[in-house]
Each structure stands twice: as structure tokens, then as C-alpha cells.
Amino acid sequence: MNYKQTVHYLYSQLPLFTRVGQSAYKANLDNTIELCSRLGNPQHKFKSVHIAGTNGKGSTSHMLAAVLQTAGYKTGLYTSPHLKDFRERIRINGAMISEEEVIAFVAAHQGDFDEVSPSFFEMTVALAFDFFAREKVDIAIIEVGLGGRLDSTNIITPLLSIVTNIGWDHMNILGDTLQLIAAEKAGIIKPNIPVIIGEYQPEVAGIFIEKANLEKSKIMFASELLSEVEHHLSAGEDEHLLEVTLKSLDISVFRLPEVSFHLDLTGTYQVKNLKTVVLAVRELRMNGFEISEGHLKSALSKVGPLTGLHGRWETLSKHPLTICDTGHNPEGIQEVLKNIAAVKFDQLHFVIGMVNDKDLSKILGKLPANAIYYFCKPDIPRGLEAESLKLKAESFGLHGEAYTSVKEALWSAQQNAGENDLVFVGGSTFVVAEAI
Numbered sequence: 528m529n530y531k532q533t534v535h536y537l538y539s540q541l542p543l544f545t546r547v548g549q550s551a552y553k554a555n556l557d558n559t560i561e562l563c564s565r566l567g568n569p570q571h572k573f574k575s576v577h578i579a580g581t582n583g584k585g586s587t588s589h590m591l592a593a594v595l596q597t598a599g600y601k602t603g604l605y606t607s608p609h610l611k612d613f614r615e616r617i618r619i620n621g622a623m624i625s626e627e628e629v630i631a632f633v634a635a636h637q638g639d640f641d642e643v644s645p646s647f648f649e650m651t652v653a654l655a656f657d658f659f660a661r662e663k664v665d666i667a668i669i670e671v672g673l674g675g676r677l678d679s680t681n682i683i684t685p686l687l688s689i690v691t692n693i694g695w696d697h698m699n700i701l702g703d704t705l706q707l708i709a710a711e712k713a714g715i716i717k718p719n720i721p722v723i724i725g726e727y728q729p730e731v732a733g734i735f736i737e738k739a740n741l742e743k744s745k746i747m748f749a750s751e752l753l754s755e756v757e758h759h760l761s762a763g764e765d766e767h768l769l770e771v772t773l774k775s776l777d778i779s780v781f782r783l784p785e786v787s788f789h790l791d792l793t794g795t796y797q798v799k800n801l802k803t804v805v806l807a808v809r810e811l812r813m814n815g816f817e818i819s820e821g822h823l824k825s826a827l828s829k830v831g832p833l834t835g836l837h838g839r840w841e842t843l844s845k846h847p848l849t850i851c852d853t854g855h856n857p858e859g860i861q862e863v864l865k866n867i868a869a870v871k872f873d874q875l876h877f878v879i880g881m882v883n884d885k886d887l888s889k890i891l892g893k894l895p896a897n898a899i900y901y902f903c904k905p906d907i908p909r910g911l912e913a914e915s916l917k918l919k920a921e922s923f924g925l926h927g928e929a930y931t932s933v934k935e936a937l938w939s940a941q942q943n944a945g946e947n948d949l950v951f952v953g954g955s956t957f958v959v960a961e962a963i
Contacts (some may be wrong), residue, residue: 530626533633534613537647558645559679562653565639569660570683573603576807577683579671579712580691582859583725586792587691587800588670589836590827591807595666596620597826597833598818603659603667605680607648610837610960617655621834624658632657648672652679666816676714687810688715688744690735691725691803694858705731713738721745721810725803749802752777756785758798760869767842768828769793771801780809786820789828794840794852795869796862801827838959840866843952847944848872849937851952851959855881857889863953864893872949876901876940878962879954880933881916882909890954891923899943900927903936905957933961 528536563570576591578584585606592604602620609615614623632654633640640650652672659667669685671678693709709731716722716738724735727748739746756772769790775781790797804827808818830836838853840863848870854863867875875898881887882905902917904910913929913936920927930936933952940950952962 528630528634530630533630536633537613537650555677556679556682558643558649559652559682561643562636562639562645562649563656563682565636565643566653566657567660569656572660573664574666575683575685576666576668576687576689576811577671577680577685577715578668578689578691579675579678579715580689580725581694581708581712581856582854582862583691583796583800583803584670584689585853586797586830586836586839587689587725587803587807588668589834590792590797590800590804590830592618592621592668593826593830593833594804594808594818594823595668595811595816598816598822600665600816601663603655603662603664604834605652605655605659605667606670607651607672608956610956610963615835616651617658618835619659619662619664621832623835624654628658629654646679649679656683671712671715674708674714675712677711678715681715684717685720686814687807688717688720688722689725689803689807690715690722691800692858693728693731694856706734709734710738716742716744718742719744721747723803723806723810724748725799726750747806749806750799752780752806753802755798755802758795760793761789767791767793769795769797771798773802773805780806782820788824791827791829791831792836792839794862794866796854796865797839837963838956841963843962844941844950847941847946847948847950849941849950849952851962853956853959854953855885855890855955857886857893860890860893860953863951864895867895867949867951870949871947873945873947874899874949876944876948876950877927878903878933878936878940878950878952878958879916879920880905880913880936880958881911881954882907882957883911884909885911887911887916887919888923891920891925894920894923894925896924896926898925899940900925901936901940902927902929903931903933903958905933905955906961907957910955910957933958937962 595602604618617624843849877898880903
């Protein structure tokens with residue numbers, strides 16, 4: 528098979544969560560353990576950092592990978608889902624795995640797939656671990672796919688575990704309370720492996736503390752060790768940078784009482800992720816990694832170019848101003864709305880699509896009634912029909928038209944937008960993928 532045929536085989540032969548949802552989720556690690564055993568357990572052949580969380584784990588993963596590769600380390604990066612190309616999920620120093628590597632792996636192990644019957648995600652994890660081991664990366668940043676305890680990535684023994692935060696997402700799988708969701712994500716905490724929790728949330732902090740104590744693992748809350756002094760957006764002729772000044776509440780984090788950073792990821796929610804990354808760098812230094820303040824600052828000013836990250840408060844067009852963001856759960860949408868509120872515009876045009884297994888009411892109830900909505904369906908089986916979304920939105924006082932595709936909805940929004948209007952695209956990672 529060529530590359531296109533190989534990827535089609537993966538999508539069609541193996542259950543893919545992003546397309547079909549809960550039916551693709553495997554509530555155990557058996558298949559991943561068996562596949563990796565047949566590969567010689569590659570997950571034990573490289574150092575790693577494991578990152579979970581409801582929001583921010585993708586940005587945090589990319590930021591940390593950028594820092595490590597800037598410091599001169601051969602850095603693997605495993606994330607999901609992808610936006611445009613399957614190979615985005617597996618990178619080394621920002622470069623995607625080659626088409627030839629994907630073809631060769633599937634051809635060599637098709638018999639194993641037939642015998643083990645793995646999910647799409649289980650196969651992809653095995654491919655990533657095998658690739659990182661063969662390429663002898665110095666370290667790999669591994670993002671959890673869903674949850675933590677039973678996620679396929681949870682067969683690694685990392686140097687450091689990170690949980691960014693806890694919010695409402697995938698309740699049909701992880702549980703219908705924040706405490707149950709937190710318990711699943713706390714499942715990545717390993718014996719004697721330090722863990723960083725990005726945000727201290729009183730309702731779930733005790734769950735992480737209890738699990739860390741049980742595993743005899745050092746636990747740190749980034750939000751309690753670092754505080755924000757100020758942040759603002761600086762607009763240059765060709766680029767925008769989020770300027771953030773942090774101060775250390777623990778003198779061992781910074782040599783100086785205050786440190787400023789210039790982030791090319793301009794969503795203000797990145798301030799939370801920045802604190803987590805800074806604390807993670809301190810822990811990696813304690814593990815012998817030589818990462819200077821210069822490496823840290825330089826990397827964070829160009830995370831996008833270094834790692835290929837897209838879809839985080841990303842400008843798609845300036846005329847009219849068109850911005851997209853992958854925030855798709857209640858907490859993510861709340862952060863998006865904060866950023867929209869910080870932009871000066873006359874009228875907001877909101878291109879929105881969602882998947883059919885989300886709790887719409889928790890999201891639609893937060894959206895502004897004075898925006899013009901362009902309802903669309905992402906081109907996946909889980910996509911919610913545009914007319915259904917429109918009807919549900921109208922019960923929350925949100926009005927607009929339904930469109931046959933993301934492309935048509937975006938085109939209409941941009942055609943209707945005035946010179947000083949804002950077009951925003953979001954509601955689902957898959958809508959953003961199509962827009963990009």
C-alpha cells in the first residue's frame with residue numbers, strides 16, 4: 528500500500544475514537560501491552576514526560592517539546608488528534624514521521640493487528656513508541672489521548688507526570704463528576720515519579736494529593752508556586768506576542784524574583800500552561816537536563832514554528848480578522864470567550880460546529896446572544912447535524928443559519944463580515960481542522 532492507502536486502512540480497519548466515539552474506547556491496556564511486547568517494549572527505551580488534563584495538555588506538550596529541542600535534545604512528541612495529516616501526531620524535533628515510516632510499520636505488523644485487533648489509537652501509540660525507540664530520542668513528550676488511567680499511553684514510566692487541569696469533558700467515559708474525572712487522570716501518577724498539577728482546584732486537589740501520597744510521589748501545584756504579575760498582547764507588523772511576567776513564590780523556581788516571557792501562542796489561557804512548563808523545566812533540570820533561561824525564553828517565543836502547533840487562538844486571516852481555537856468543552860469555551868472579549872470589533876460572526884456526544888447545554892449557555900451564528904457539521908460520523916445544532920442553539924437565544932459544510936459557513940461569515948468585524952471559528956477540533 529502507498530501512504531494514502533495505508534492511512535485509509537488504519538481509519539477503516541481499526542476503530543477511531545475521533546470519528547465514532549465511545550465504541551472505539553478500550554477500557555484496559557491489554558492490547559497496547561501486547562502490541563508493545565511484540566515490538567520489544569520500545570516504551571522502556573527512551574526517557575519521557577507524560578501529560579494529561581482536560582484543557583491545555585496539547586499546548587503544554589508542544590511548549591515543553593520546543594524548550595527541550597531548543598536546548599539541544601533530540602525530542603519526540605506524541606499528541607492527538609491531528610488537524611490535517613495523521614503524521615502530525617508523531618514528531619521528532621518538530622518534523623513529522625515520514626510517510627515511508629508509517630507505510631513500513633503497518634506493512635510489517637499487519638499480522639499483529641489481525642491477531643490483536645487493536646483500536647486506531649492503540650496502533651498509533653505502538654507506532655510512536657517504536658519510532659522514538661528506533662530513532663534513539665533523548666526524551667519524548669507523551670500526551671494522553673483520553674483520561675489517563677486506562678489510556679494507551681499509560682504504559683510508560685516517565686521522569687515526570689503532569690496533569691494540567693480538570694474540567695467537564697468525555698463524561699460518558701470518564702465519569703459525571705469532576706472527582707471521578709480527576710481520579711481517572713490521576714491514574715498517570717506513578718510510584719516515586721514527581722507530578723505537577725497545573726491548576727489548584729479545591730474540589731479535586733485532594734484526589735491528586737491522596738494518589739501522590741499513596742505512590743510516594745512528590746506533588747507540586749504550578750499555580751501555587753508561580754503567580755502572574757501581568758500580561759498583555761504586543762502587536763508587531765507581522766506578528767503578535769503575548770508578553771507575560773511571572774514571579775516565583777518558591778525561590779528555587781527562578782533565580783530572579785520576576786521573569787518575563789514572550790509567547791507566540793497568544794491565547795491568554797497560555798499563562799496557565801506557561802507556569803506548568805516553567806515548573807516542569809525545573810524538574811527536568813534536577814534530572815540532569817541542561818536547560819538555560821535563554822533556551823526557555825527563546826523556545827516559548829516560537830513554539831508554532833518549532834513544533835508545528837496550530838489551532839490555538841490562531842489568526843487565519845486579517846481581512847476580515849478571522850481567528851480559530853480548538854477549545855471545545857465548557858472550560859475551553861470560557862477561555863475562548865475571554866480572548867474574544869479582549870478583541871476590539873463591531874460585530875462577532877461565530878462559525879460553530881460540534882460533535883454529537885457533547886453536553887451542548889453547558890457550552891451553548893455560555894455563548895453571546897449578540898453574535899451572528901453560522902452553524903455547520905464537521906465532516907466526521909460523530910458530527911452533529913447543523914440543523915440540529917441550530918435548533919438547540921435557538922433555545923438559548925442564539926440565532927443564525929445552518930450551512931452544508933464548514934467551508935461554506937466560513938466563506939459566508941467572511942463575506943458578511945464588515946471591515947471592523949471579527950470572525951471566530953470553533954466549537955470542535957474538527958471544525959478548526961477543516962477551517963485551517
